[in-house]
Each structure stands twice: as structure tokens, then as C-alpha cells.
Amino acid sequence: MVAQYHHSLRFDVDRCDGCMSCMRACPTAAVRVRKGRAVKLADRCIDCGECIRVCPRAAIVPLTDQMADLSKFEYKIAIPSPALYAQFDSEVFPSMIFSALKQCGFDDVESVSPACDAVSIATEIFLNEYRGQYPLISPFCPTVVRLLQVKYPELVDQLLPVLAPREISARDAKLRKSRETGIPPERIGAVYITPCPAKIVSILEHPGMEHSNLDAAVSICDLFQTLAAAVSRVQESEHPMDVVESASGLSWAFLGKFPRSVPAENTLSVAGLPNVIRILDDVEKGRLRKYSYIECHACPEGCVGGCLTVENPYLARGKAIKLQQSLPAGCIADRRDVEIAYRKKEFLMTERLASRPLRPLDEDISRAILKMKERDRIHADLPRIDCGACGAPSCRAFAEDVVLGEADRTACVFFWQRDIANRIEQLANLVKAQQEAIGGLS
Amino acid sequence: MAEWFESVYQVLGRDFSNAGKVSTSIKDTLKRIGISPAVVRRVAIVSYEAEMNLVMYATRGKIVLSVSRDAVTLKVEDEGPGIPDVALAMQEGYSTATPEMREMGFGAGMGLPNIRRNADEFDIRSEVGRGTHLFVRVAHRQDSV
Numbered sequence: 001m002v003a004q005y006h007h008s009l010r011f012d013v014d015r016c017d018g019c020m021s022c023m024r025a026c027p028t029a030a031v032r033v034r035k036g037r038a039v040k041l042a043d044r045c046i047d048c049g050e051c052i053r054v055c056p057r058a059a060i061v062p063l064t065d066q067m068a069d070l071s072k073f074e075y076k077i078a079i080p081s082p083a084l085y086a087q088f089d090s091e092v093f094p095s096m097i098f099s100a101l102k103q104c105g106f107d108d109v110e111s112v113s114p115a116c117d118a119v120s121i122a123t124e125i126f127l128n129e130y131r132g133q134y135p136l137i138s139p140f141c142p143t144v145v146r147l148l149q150v151k152y153p154e155l156v157d158q159l160l161p162v163l164a165p166r167e168i169s170a171r172d173a174k175l176r177k178s179r180e181t182g183i184p185p186e187r188i189g190a191v192y193i194t195p196c197p198a199k200i201v202s203i204l205e206h207p208g209m210e211h212s213n214l215d216a217a218v219s220i221c222d223l224f225q226t227l228a229a230a231v232s233r234v235q236e237s238e239h240p241m242d243v244v245e246s247a248s249g250l251s252w253a254f255l256g257k258f259p260r261s262v263p264a265e266n267t268l269s270v271a272g273l274p275n276v277i278r279i280l281d282d283v284e285k286g287r288l289r290k291y292s293y294i295e296c297h298a299c300p301e302g303c304v305g306g307c308l309t310v311e312n313p314y315l316a317r318g319k320a321i322k323l324q325q326s327l328p329a330g331c332i333a334d335r336r337d338v339e340i341a342y343r344k345k346e347f348l349m350t351e352r353l354a355s356r357p358l359r360p361l362d363e364d365i366s367r368a369i370l371k372m373k374e375r376d377r378i379h380a381d382l383p384r385i386d387c388g389a390c391g392a393p394s395c396r397a398f399a400e401d402v403v404l405g406e407a408d409r410t411a412c413v414f415f416w417q418r419d420i421a422n423r424i425e426q427l428a429n430l431v432k433a434q435q436e437a438i439g440g441l442s
Numbered sequence: 443m444a445e446w447f448e449s450v451y452q453v454l455g456r457d458f459s460n461a462g463k464v465s466t467s468i469k470d471t472l473k474r475i476g477i478s479p480a481v482v483r484r485v486a487i488v489s490y491e492a493e494m495n496l497v498m499y500a501t502r503g504k505i506v507l508s509v510s511r512d513a514v515t516l517k518v519e520d521e522g523p524g525i526p527d528v529a530l531a532m533q534e535g536y537s538t539a540t541p542e543m544r545e546m547g548f549g550a551g552m553g554l555p556n557i558r559r560n561a562d563e564f565d566i567r568s569e570v571g572r573g574t575h576l577f578v579r580v581a582h583r584q585d586s587v
Contacts, residue, residue: 154479281466284483285490286556287547360476365582366511368475369447375474376449400474 005356006204008047008063008197013037015059022051022060023393027273028151032401033391043358046146047198048273048298049307062197062308065216067105067223073189073215075181077173078106079166080193082113082253083303084220086316090323092231094245100230104223106191110173113249115165117333120248122347123162125339127292133158135268135283135291140164140252142202143298144276145353149207152280153355160293161208161349165252166192166199168347170213192217195306196299208349219308246332247324254302254317266290271297271305361403375403383414446510447475453496453503455522458546461497465489468507468516475509481582484560485514488578491553492518498543499523500573512583513562518576525568532558532566 018036030044031051038051038059052060070076078101085094098109130136139145139159148155170190178185192199194217206212255271268291270279276296282288299305304320305313341347361375362368379399390411392398401407410416449471451464469486477485489505496503496518503520525531531538532554539549558564563579 154483281469282462284469284486285462285465286483286487287462287490355479357473357479361474363476365476366445369445369509369511372447372471372475372509373445 005042006201007040007042007045008200008204009040009045009049009052010061010063011038011040012059012061015057017057017059019056020388020391021054021056023388023391025050025054026393027277028147029393029397031393032407033388043356044150046143046150047201048143048147049197050273052197052307062219063200064194064197064219064222064308065191067218067226070105070189070191070216070218073191074187075107075177075183076105076189076191077170077177078109078191078193078218079112079169079173079214080109081166081195081199081220081303081306082116082250082320083195083306083309083316084193085250085323086253086304086320087220087224087309087311088228088231088319090319090326093323093326096231096234097227099234100227101193103230103233104226108173108177110169110190111244111249112165112169112252113246114244114332115168115172116249116252117246117331118338118341119162119165119168119347120331121333121335121338122342123160123293125342126160126162126348134289135294136160137280137283138293138295139207139349139353141296141298141303142198142207143196143273144296145207146198146201147273147276147298148280149354149356150358151277152284153357155280155283156353156355158283159207159353161353162347163209163349164202165249167206167209167213170215174213189215191215193220193223194218195220195303195309197308198298208351208353210350220306221308221310224310244332245327247327247329248331250320250324250327252303253320254304254313255297265292267293267295269295269297271302272300273298361400371403375399378402378409381415382412387413389413446508447471448506448508451505451507453493453500453505453520455497455500455502455520457497461494462490464493464505468505471507472509472514477509477514477582481514481580484580485516488557488560488580489516491557492516492576492578494548495553496520496522498539498548503573513579513581515577515579518578519573520575521573524570524572524574525566526570528566528568 016037018033018038020033022038023031023033027048027050028044028046030041032039052062085097101109137159145159148159174185174188174190177188190213192214199217203212203214203217255269270276276298279294301313301317304316360368361371379396382395382399384395386394390398392401398407398412402409410419453464465486468489469482472482472485492505500520500522503518506517508515530536534555535551537549537551543549557578561578562581565577568574
């Protein structure tokens with residue numbers, strides 16, 4: 001049985017013209033072009049959104065929510081990713097963005113900064129008490145989690161089982177607002193203002209949890225125009241000054257020199273999927289055992305590089321660093337409170353993370369071995385220039401598709417030419433033989 | 443006659459820019475065949491340590507991967523200086539790594555001991571001035587250990 005996984009993007013066949021940009025950009029070889037249209041291989045897709053970045057026809061649609069979808073909630077709390085602040089100039093303070101979000105239709109806005117600081121403390125406690133295999137890997141980027149589940153199943157046990165700040169903020173804000181307003185928590189919507197589609201995946205099926213505390217996600221790019229207009233209307237005097245932000249909370253939006261959540265000793269931070277893949281390859285080979293913790297961001301420069309942001313990630317990072325200078329530098333979470341909550345398991349995932357490795361060439365190892373030999377035989381016969389004309393991203397991927405019966409060998413133009421040439425030669429030989437036979441008769 | 447799959451990888455000594463690629467490729471192949479994650483990890487560690495030994499010490503060499511229904515085997519054969527005292531080289535912490543190798547994070551003297559720890563069968567033969575041959579078998583079915 002093939003399990004169905006939730007995904008955060010949809011390929012629009014009417015817009016797709018089969019240009020292959022997404023197929024070439026996909027880091028997990030999850031796209032094929034068949035009959036002139038891009039097709040997603042759902043079990044390989046890790047929702048990184050690289051295809052969204054490169055599609056020239058906007059044919060890949062992120063399944064984020066629109067503002068109109070949120071009317072089903074009686075009360076709406078916006079939970080902005082710290083990457084949102086970095087889309088604006090550093091003179092635009094988070095408090096102004098909060099006021100503007102309220103003008104856009106949210107009843108309240110919750111900052112993730114306190115939860116970021118609290119999660120950092122929880123991570124520190126976990127690391128101090130951990131006695132398993134090293135290094136631990138950060139679980140906050142849903143694409144990284146999915147990458148591990150699909151491509152590195154043996155490393156899934158090394159994912160840190162601590163919840164992301166956005167989940168903690170959503171849970172706490174809903175409970176608090178429910179107490180204040182009397183509206184039951186299930187009618188309150190916690191809406192993430194997201195820089196990427198991957199967060200949708202963790203909302204639809206949260207790894208290590210029965211369900212997510214978030215209810216919806218609106219993308220930064222969908223909201224930006226309305227929000228920017230609202231920000232420009234916000235007067236200095238009217239924005240509330242009680243917004244709790246911290247420089248350390250903001251640092252969760254981008255790649256730092258060290259992981260955002262733990263001390264620098266024996267830790268690494270990595271951003272950009274190709275780099276993350278190289279690091280995980282090294283972890284798998286046992287090379288990085290002396291590191292205790294590796295923070296992985298799928299997007300270049302971290303969340304500021306999300307494919308649903310509007311600003312160039314390097315500019316956004318610069319703006320965030322500048323904004324940090326005007327925010328309080330210390331931790332804004334109370335260590336004792338966090339420790340108590342940690343002991344009550346409020347920061348931990350409740351279920352063991354499951355892996356979902358790609359299906360092998362065959363469920364039966366003997367047959368899989370035969371297919372692997374066949375794959376190599378076909379591959380050796382291909383031009384090995386990865387031209388993509390067959391609709392697969394590489395000759396190797398094509399050879400595998402052929403072995404699995406998902407593509408026909410003649411889809412390779414080089415093979416096809418040779419095949420035709422062979423047939424012409426055979427026909428010519430046939431004609432010659434026939435002529436000789438007739439000649440012999442006459 | 444049971445089916446088996448074989449693949450041969452060439453490795454060049456001192457080729458640090460490509461070091462590690464063979465073991466990545468071996469591990470990807472095993473995953474596609476459906477070898478269990480725990481075994482893939484053991485073979486990944488073995489092939490990586492062997493590949494790095496080759497890159498650091500040998501002139502050139504090859505790694506031969508074969509996979510049968512029961513086991514994964516690696517044959518590593520190099521042309522190189524050889525190991526004068528194999529028993530000593532097998533000791534944890536013993537290393538002949540140069541300062542340059544240590545700067546790159548190698549030379550903790552755990553390479554060969556790590557290989558043996560992850561192997562179900564292990565054999566090493568070395569001839570000074572000629573080279574080293576290494577054989578490792580990792581069973582991937584419980585009943586074939």
C-alpha cells in the first residue's frame with residue numbers, strides 16, 4: 001500500500017508548458033515531464049519550493065490559505081514568522097507591522113520571540129540530558145524533516161524532538177485568548193504568516209504530534225501588498241509599544257554563525273538544500289559524531305530566503321541584523337518557567353518520528369538486485385549528458401524509470417535514433433536479401 | 443545460484459576534492475536496492491573510512507561493492523605504501539596521519555577499528571611497498587550472520 005502524504009504545492013496543468021525548469025531545479029528528482037506537462041512524484045517531493053522559485057509561468061501553486069479562507073474562524077490570531085519583519089526597512093518596527101496586521105483583518109497578533117527564547121532553553125536542557133547518537137539535527141524546518149524521512153531514514157531518530165516556536169506560540173495564544181474572550185479554542189484560528197509552503201505540511205500533518213497547534217498559513221507574498229499599504233498608514237503614536245520582541249527571537253529568521261538555539265560549542269549551522277544534503281551525507285557516514293547539534297535550514301540564508309517572501313534574502317538578512325540592534329538583546333523567556341514547563345513535557349513532541357523511505361526498486365531484494373543491474377545496463381547505454389529531453393532530470397533517473405516501467409526507452413532521443421537506424425539497416429538487409437532471392441529466380 | 447549486484451569504483455590517492463563521493467554513491471545504491479537503514483549506515487561508515495584511507499595514503503585503488511540476497515561485501519584494493527604492522531594499525535587511537543590530515547579532521551586512529559566494529563567479517567592483508575587489501579562483509583538478513 002502506498003501511503004498518501006500531504007503536500008503544500010500543486011502543479012497547474014493549464015499553466016504548465018513543460019519547459020522543464022522545475023524538473024532541473026528539484027533537489028530530490030521528484031519532477032518528470034510527461035506529455036508536455038510537469039508531473040510531481042509525491043513520494044519523492046519534500047515541499048522545499050525550489051520549483052516555485054524557478055517556474056517562469058507561475059504554474060506551481062503553493063497551497064497556502066487566502067485571507068477569505070479565514071472567515072471560518074470566530075477569532076483570528078496572526079503569528080508572523082520573524083522573516084516577515086525582514087521584508088520591511090529596519091525603521092518599520094514589529095509593533096507597526098502588528099498594527100497593520102490588525103488592519104488587514106486579524107483580531108490579534110502573537111510574536112514568536114518569547115517562544116523562540118523558550119525553545120532555545122528547552123533545547124539546551126534536552127541536549128544536556130541526551131545520551132543517544134550524535135549529532136542531533138534541528139527539526140524546525142519541515143522540509144529538512146521530510147528530507148530526513150525520505151532520504152535519510154536512519155537519521156530520523158537523531159531529529160531533536162522539541163517543538164518549533166511557532167507551535168508553542170500558537171498553543172499558548174489560543175489558550176490565552178480563549179480565556180480572555182470566552183470563545184472556545186477550537187473556534188480560534190492560529191494563522192502563521194509564512195515565508196514558505198513547507199509550513200503547510202507541518203500544519204496538515206505535524207511530525208511527532210497528533211495534530212499541529214496552528215490552523216492555517218497565509219504567505220508573506222500574498223499578504224505583502226495589503227500589509228505594506230497598511231504599514232504606511234500606521235502612525236507612530238498609534239502602534240502599541242507592548243510588543244514583545246527580542247534580538248535572539250529575530251535571529252531565528254536567518255542563518256547565523258552558530259545555531260540560534262544552543263551554545264556554539266560543537267555545533268554547526270547550515271543553509272540551502274544542496275549544502276544540507278552534503279552535511280547529512282557526512283552525518284550518515286559517521287563523520288560528524290563530534291558535533292552535538294546541527295541546525296539545518298532548507299532555504300538559502302534561512303527563512304528569510306523562503307520562496308514565498310518578497311525581498312532578496314541577503315537584503316532581508318541585512319535588514320534583520322539592523323533591526324536586531326534596536327531590540328532588547330537578552331533572553332525574554334523566564335528560565336525557571338521554561339524548566340517547569342519542560343518537565344511537564346510541554347516542549348516535546350509526543351510521538352516518535354516516523355521515517356518514510358522511498359520505495360526501493362523492488363520489495364524483494366533478489367528482484368531489486370536484478371533491477372539494479374538492469375538499471376546500470378540501461379544507464380551505460382545512454383548518452384549520460386542529462387539533457388532532460390526524455391522528461392527525466394538525469395540519465396540515471398531515466399534508467400530507473402525504465403526499469404520501474406514508468407518510462408519507455410524510446411523516450412530517449414539518442415536511443416530512439418539508434419533504434420531507428422538499426423531498424424533501417426535491418427530493413428535494408430531484408431530488401432537486399434529479397435532482391436537476391438528474386439534475382440536468383442529471374 | 444543467487445543473484446548479486448556488483449559495482450566497481452576507482453579512487454585516486456590525494457584526490458581530496460572528490461573524497462567521500464564513492465561512499466555517498468554506495469549508500470544511495472544500497473537504499474535503492476532496499477537494504478535496511480541500519481545496514482546502510484554500517485556500510486556507509488565502512489566505505490567512507492576505507493575511501494578516506496585510500497585517498498590519504500594510497501596512490502590509487504578501487505572499491506568493489508557487491509550485494510547479494512544475504513550480505514553486502516566491500517573489497518578494497520590499493521596500490522600504496524602498505525601497512526608495516528597491521529596489528530598496531532588496528533589499535534584504537536593509533537595513527538600515522540600527518541599534521542595536514544589531522545587539520546582536516548582525520549587521523550584520530552579510529553579508521554580501521556571503526557571498519558572492523560561495523561563488519562560481520564573482516565580481513566586485512568598488507569604488503570609494505572605494494573599495497574593493502576581489505577575485505578568486509580555486512581550481513582543484511584538476520585539468519586545469515
